[in-house]
Amino acid sequence: MTRPSDEQLHERWRDQPAPLLPLLHELHERDGYLSEEALRGVAKALRIPIAELFGTVTFYHHFAREPGGLEAPRVCTGPVCRLRGAGDLLDSLDGAVSMPCSGRCDEPVPVLRGSSTLVGLAADALESRPSPLPPAAPAGIEECIFAEMRTEGRAGLEGYRSSGGYDALKTAVLESTGPEVIRTITDSGLAGRGGAGFPTGRKWSAVADAAGDPKTIVCNADEGEPGCFKDRVIMDYDPHAVIEGMALAAFATGATRGFIYLRYEYPETEGILEAAIAEAEAAGLLGDGILGSDVDFKLYVRRGAGAYICGEETSLLNSLEGKHPFPRNRPPYPVTHGFEGLPTVVNNVETLAACAPILRNGPDWYRGLGRGDNAGTKIISLSGDVVRPGNYEIPLGLPLRELIDDWAGGAYEGRNVQAVTMAGISGGFLAGEDLDVDLDEASVRERGSMLGAGGIMVFDDSRDMIDVAHSAMEFFAHESCGKCFPCRIGTQRLTERLAGKAGPKELSDWLDEVRDLGETMKETSACGLGMAAPLISESLVKYFPERVAQHVTSVR
Amino acid sequence: MSDNIDGGGNGALSTMTLDGEDVGFTPGETVYEVSERYRREIPTLCYDERLEPFGGCRLCIVEVEGSHNPVASCTTKAAPGMKVTTKSGRLDMHRRVLLELVASENRDLDVDPMSGYASGEMATLLDRYDARTGRFLGMQSGTSHPDDPNPFILRDYENCISCFRCVRVCAEQEGDYAISVMNRGFGTQITTEFDGILKDSACTFCGQCIQTCPTGALADLKALASKDVPGETKLTRTICPYCGVGCSVDLMTRGDQVVGVLPAMDGPANHGALCVKGQFAFDFIGHKDRLDTPLVRGDDGQLHPATWDDALDKAAAGLLAAVDNHGRHSLYVVASGRAPTEAAYMMQKFVRAGLGTSYIDNCSRA
Numbered sequence: 001m002t003r004p005s006d007e008q009l010h011e012r013w014r015d016q017p018a019p020l021l022p023l024l025h026e027l028h029e030r031d032g033y034l035s036e037e038a039l040r041g042v043a044k045a046l047r048i049p050i051a052e053l054f055g056t057v058t059f060y061h062h063f064a065r066e067p068g069g070l071e072a073p074r075v076c077t078g079p080v081c082r083l084r085g086a087g088d089l090l091d092s093l094d095g096a097v098s099m100p101c102s103g104r105c106d107e108p109v110p111v112l113r114g115s116s117t118l119v120g121l122a123a124d125a126l127e128s129r130p131s132p133l134p135p136a137a138p139a140g141i142e143e144c145i146f147a148e149m150r151t152e153g154r155a156g157l158e159g160y161r162s163s164g165g166y167d168a169l170k171t172a173v174l175e176s177t178g179p180e181v182i183r184t185i186t187d188s189g190l191a192g193r194g195g196a197g198f199p200t201g202r203k204w205s206a207v208a209d210a211a212g213d214p215k216t217i218v219c220n221a222d223e224g225e226p227g228c229f230k231d232r233v234i235m236d237y238d239p240h241a242v243i244e245g246m247a248l249a250a251f252a253t254g255a256t257r258g259f260i261y262l263r264y265e266y267p268e269t270e271g272i273l274e275a276a277i278a279e280a281e282a283a284g285l286l287g288d289g290i291l292g293s294d295v296d297f298k299l300y301v302r303r304g305a306g307a308y309i310c311g312e313e314t315s316l317l318n319s320l321e322g323k324h325p326f327p328r329n330r331p332p333y334p335v336t337h338g339f340e341g342l343p344t345v346v347n348n349v350e351t352l353a354a355c356a357p358i359l360r361n362g363p364d365w366y367r368g369l370g371r372g373d374n375a376g377t378k379i380i381s382l383s384g385d386v387v388r389p390g391n392y393e394i395p396l397g398l399p400l401r402e403l404i405d406d407w408a409g410g411a412y413e414g415r416n417v418q419a420v421t422m423a424g425i426s427g428g429f430l431a432g433e434d435l436d437v438d439l440d441e442a443s444v445r446e447r448g449s450m451l452g453a454g455g456i457m458v459f460d461d462s463r464d465m466i467d468v469a470h471s472a473m474e475f476f477a478h479e480s481c482g483k484c485f486p487c488r489i490g491t492q493r494l495t496e497r498l499a500g501k502a503g504p505k506e507l508s509d510w511l512d513e514v515r516d517l518g519e520t521m522k523e524t525s526a527c528g529l530g531m532a533a534p535l536i537s538e539s540l541v542k543y544f545p546e547r548v549a550q551h552v553t554s555v556r
Numbered sequence: 557m558s559d560n561i562d563g564g565g566n567g568a569l570s571t572m573t574l575d576g577e578d579v580g581f582t583p584g585e586t587v588y589e590v591s592e593r594y595r596r597e598i599p600t601l602c603y604d605e606r607l608e609p610f611g612g613c614r615l616c617i618v619e620v621e622g623s624h625n626p627v628a629s630c631t632t633k634a635a636p637g638m639k640v641t642t643k644s645g646r647l648d649m650h651r652r653v654l655l656e657l658v659a660s661e662n663r664d665l666d667v668d669p670m671s672g673y674a675s676g677e678m679a680t681l682l683d684r685y686d687a688r689t690g691r692f693l694g695m696q697s698g699t700s701h702p703d704d705p706n707p708f709i710l711r712d713y714e715n716c717i718s719c720f721r722c723v724r725v726c727a728e729q730e731g732d733y734a735i736s737v738m739n740r741g742f743g744t745q746i747t748t749e750f751d752g753i754l755k756d757s758a759c760t761f762c763g764q765c766i767q768t769c770p771t772g773a774l775a776d777l778k779a780l781a782s783k784d785v786p787g788e789t790k791l792t793r794t795i796c797p798y799c800g801v802g803c804s805v806d807l808m809t810r811g812d813q814v815v816g817v818l819p820a821m822d823g824p825a826n827h828g829a830l831c832v833k834g835q836f837a838f839d840f841i842g843h844k845d846r847l848d849t850p851l852v853r854g855d856d857g858q859l860h861p862a863t864w865d866d867a868l869d870k871a872a873a874g875l876l877a878a879v880d881n882h883g884r885h886s887l888y889v890v891a892s893g894r895a896p897t898e899a900a901y902m903m904q905k906f907v908r909a910g911l912g913t914s915y916i917d918n919c920s921r922a
């Protein structure tokens with residue numbers, strides 16, 4: 001293949017929707033870094049002021065600005081990989097740099113090299129492997145999203161259609177109406193699986209009712225939360241379920257274009273999605289006049305470049321639009337002022353993947369999958385010190401202990417669970433008696449935490465919780481966008497205090513600072529990152545006061 | 557999706573409650589704007605009324621009934637029936653912590669008041685909220701550019717609190733997009749393209765970023781250089797002499813020396829904006845080459861001091877001689893762009909009626 005010129009690349013992307021990220025990626029991959037010359041060309045071609053473009057490029061962790069940068073191995077040093085020797089791996093690989101949790105906690109340690117993911121525990125044992133399938137569900141458990149996923153060939157169109165795939169879309173566009181689709185989704189009780197838990201039917205109906213065209217469906221596949229790797233497995237093994245969910249959302253709301261915003265660290269997934277979209281287009285399931293109806297829906301994949309905050313929906317929209325990815329002030333919300341200021345649905349991968357099965361099997365079926373009053377299922381990405389880490393689709397309301405001990409084989413021989421993180425790390429820790437909690441949003445919130453996107457990392461009694469808390473806070477500090485004072489400075493100060501690098505030596509003063517900082521971050525931060533970060537320090541102090549006292553008085 | 561805050565103006569009564577008092581508002585106004593009108597003293601650091609509200613400093617938080625967390629009043633639109641509290645123990649506690657935090661990241665809390673128009677904003681708030689406590693100490697943020705070789709703008713980012721007022725004023729007011737935000741989180745840094753110097757960027761040295769900076773991280777190097785000029789600094793409201801726009805300025809003087817220029821934020825023509833000339837080019841005032849009396853060229857070919865009468869006679873004679881020798885259309889008269897409209901009018905009248913030609917122009921026309 002000949003090397004495309006800057007001009008050819010500008011020409012290719014200039015008139016495409018959301019062109020900045022794909023154009024930068026092409027240049028990045030062509031040259032192995034983003035040169036000053038290439039960036040000046042992009043600024044001209046897309047009419048972005050050069051200072052602004054430069055600033056925006058520096059926001060993303062994975063855009064290299066020195067020759068050879070893209071080829072440097074990037075080793076995950078996330079909370080689980082650290083326990084599996086990521087530090088040694090980092091030291092033993094030539095020119096390696098670290099990256100935050102890259103979503104492979106069920107099979108550590110991932111290393112990104114160029115555009116591929118390798119995994120392994122030592123430098124000479126790295127290999128490229130398909131991402132792990134979810135472990136089988138215990139007998140008697142009915143799944144929604146994973147029900148067919150383990151079937152060979154499921155990722156292809158034929159495999160997907162063999163068990164009713166695209167039937168829901170067909171019925172919808174040929175026999176049903178938008179409002180009927182929305183009613184079914186509303187009745188099913190489906191709520192956002194990306195973290196915030198907003199009722200999906202209400203979101204779709206707000207977009208359907210909002211004035212302004214064209215409308216957009218965005219699939220949030222940024223999955224940057226440490227300890228979360230569920231969206232990856234859905235996209236890798238069931239891409240058509242996501243596509244069908246997006247097409248249904250488009251039909252229900254009148255949207256005509258869609259984007260899958262995929263996190264940078266899933267390069268293989270991009271190929272899988274692109275192939276599935278091409279298949280669906282060829283079969284008339286996407287594009288103009290879906291299945292002979294008058295419904296149009298064009299779908300694009302856009303790849304992020306390494307920024308956790310770009311999973312926050314308004315930051316994501318700014319990123320798609322080629323702007324500096326600070327979160328926006330809300331209201332107005334994306335349902336009325338989303339992509340390019342027009343009505344937009346932003347939904348998580350898991351939320352969208354649940355839609356087709358719900359429409360096929362009915363809202364009561366989905367509701368019935370939960371325990372007690374809880375509607376439906378939730379995928380939990382379970383990792384850390386458990387015998388069988390992996391993605392588990394649980395009935396909402398399942399006790400945490402049951403998941404860890406019965407489903408995942410419990411702690412290692414001779415060890416006990418000391419603490420778990422919730423919502424990846426955004427829910428802080430649960431420990432002690434609070435480990436006896438049911439996994440549904442209300443029950444977890446009663447314990448001062450969140451279920452959120454469903455990442456749970458287990459730490460057994462051999463782990464130092466100060467160290468765990470420090471690495472979690474360091475992540476938040478690394479990923480804080482810098483827009484608002486409480487989070488920009490607060491995550492830094494909490495990290496320094498957990499590292500023992502700064503802060504009062506008197507325990508009571510230390511606790512006062514950490515508490516005041518936490519209160520102000522929780523109540524005044526401009527987005528969920530700064531609000532969630534202090535749950536780490538707060539729950540650490542709550543469950544491990546002696547260890548905290550020892551930490552404060554022993555340092556320096 | 558919002559339960560309590562929408563754009564307002566849905567035809568309902570435009571009244572809301574501010575600290576228990578019923579107040580009116582115009583749909584589209586923010587809670588901050590309404591509170592300002594009713595003389596509430598809400599602290600801010602990222603706010604500049606000329607710019608789009610940003611919502612970064614979070615000092616302007618207020619409590620809104622029905623909302624769990626306080627909201628930033630600068631980015632929240634007033635809505636009918638909204639019940640807002642602008643002062644409470646909880647708000648004061650948060651504001652103080654936020655101020656203690658910014659104090660903890662900077663090298664200096666107090667800067668020379670000659671630094672710029674808003675340069676004392678942070679220090680004033682630190683005093684108002686008793687926030688000079690030394691809590692939350694840790695690493696300091698920002699990398700200064702003491703080596704940026706321009707004569708006008710100090711770039712001392714060790715005193716920067718990342719309010720981005722400079723970046724926003726440059727984009728929104730000046731339209732230059734010369735500076736931007738680099739990196740993220742605590743590593744956030746104000747930058748030009750490729751982290752270079754201002755001279756190599758799109759900067760026009762208008763100085764607006766200096767005047768909006770609330771900490772003196774960006775400062776007026778020329779005004780700061782007047783340190784050794786004795787006397788109190790006095791401000792005199794006047795109009796920039798350079799062009800016909802008529803930007804209002806406050807001249808800073810010590811004794812009879814002009815030591816700097818502050819743009820007038822309430823100037824009707826400029827709202828705090830100036831260009832490089834109005835902001836920095838005042839050295840001519842005391843320059844040795846400046847003309848302070850008419851000069852007339854004598855038979856020896858040299859210029860000699862003269863009276864106005866002599867000088868005007870000499871000029872009139874020269875103009876008449878040109879008309880006599882070459883006809884009235886041999887003259888072409890250009891008015892200075894620094895002349896106000898009235899003077900330009902006089903010029904054309906004089907040329908048309910007095911010299912008899914319509915060959916006139918103005919140097920601002922090009």
Ligand SMILES: Cc1cc2nc3c(=O)[nH]c(=O)nc-3n(C[C@H](O)[C@H](O)[C@H](O)COP(=O)(O)O)c2cc1C
Pocket residue numbers: 191192193194195196197198220221222223224225308309310311312313314346347348349351352527528529
């Ligand atoms: C810091 C932060 C990071 C987030 N990251 C993600 C993410 O990676 N994926 C996601 O779906 N939602 C993420 N969210 C939540 C989104 O803002 C949004 O609520 C969600 O995508 C909506 O989809 P849902 O209603 O289907 O959950 C994040 C939120 C915050 C505050």
Ligand code: SF4
Pocket residue numbers: 309327479480481482483484485487488525526527528529530531
């Ligand atoms: S809370 Fe953190 S991530 Fe969110 S806007 Fe503020 S600085 Fe950015």
Ligand code: SF4
Pocket residue numbers: 722725726730732733734735758759760761762763764765766
């Ligand atoms: S001096 Fe004017 S043009 Fe230059 S950076 Fe400041 S605001 Fe922008």
Ligand code: SF4
Pocket residue numbers: 715716717718719720721722723746765768769770771772773774
């Ligand atoms: S230099 Fe001044 S105006 Fe600019 S971000 Fe820093 S503190 Fe704000």
Ligand code: FES
Pocket residue numbers: 599600601602603610611612613614615616617628629630631
């Ligand atoms: S003035 Fe509202 S957040 Fe700064």
